[in-house]
Amino acid sequence: MNPTATIDYLGGLRTQATHLRSNSHIITDAPVDNNGKGEAFSPTDLLATALVSCMITVMGIHASKNDIPMGEVHGKVEKIMGSGPRRVSILNVELVFENHHLSEAEKKRLEAVAINCPVAKSISADIAMNVKFNYM
Numbered sequence: 001m002n003p004t005a006t007i008d009y010l011g012g013l014r015t016q017a018t019h020l021r022s023n024s025h026i027i028t029d030a031p032v033d034n035n036g037k038g039e040a041f042s043p044t045d046l047l048a049t050a051l052v053s054c055m056i057t058v059m060g061i062h063a064s065k066n067d068i069p070m071g072e073v074h075g076k077v078e079k080i081m082g083s084g085p086r087r088v089s090i091l092n093v094e095l096v097f098e099n100h101h102l103s104e105a106e107k108k109r110l111e112a113v114a115i116n117c118p119v120a121k122s123i124s125a126d127i128a129m130n131v132k133f134n135y136m
Contacts, residue, residue: 014040034086044088048079051129052093054119062113070110071100091123093131100135107135 007017013030028043030036041049052075063070074096082089095114102110111133114120120129 013037015043033081044079044081047088047123048077048091051091051117051119051123052077052095054117055093055095055114055131058113058117059110062110068106068110069101070097071102072098074098088127090128090130093129094134095131096134096136098136102135107133 003020005017005019007015009015010027013036015028017026017028018024019026026046027040028046029038029040031042031045032038034042036042056073056075059070059073062068076094076096078090078092079088080090080092081087097107111131114133115129115131123129
């Protein structure tokens, strides 16, 4: 096994993940609605956040390789939990482009790249992903 990260239980429903290549850390905490303090990202928050981070990253890669003036991109994500079993059931994503000079064709290509990012393709089809693109 060649691990990407190690994760240690710190007690009190908290973990610390260490990215082995960079030695950077992420703390997780159980959410308030599941016996935690909600003082850090929960594991399901990280799932939601990873989706938007991946979308923006692959759009940036595509824009860089194709000399596309993507401008400033900001993302938001809302995670909605379901029950029976407890799981992420809906991810509502909004991506906002500001100060861009994108043609309609470039917008469509970036949108396709985003919704086909590796994280999106790794998330269960049982999770509804609603993605909205706003161009300012």
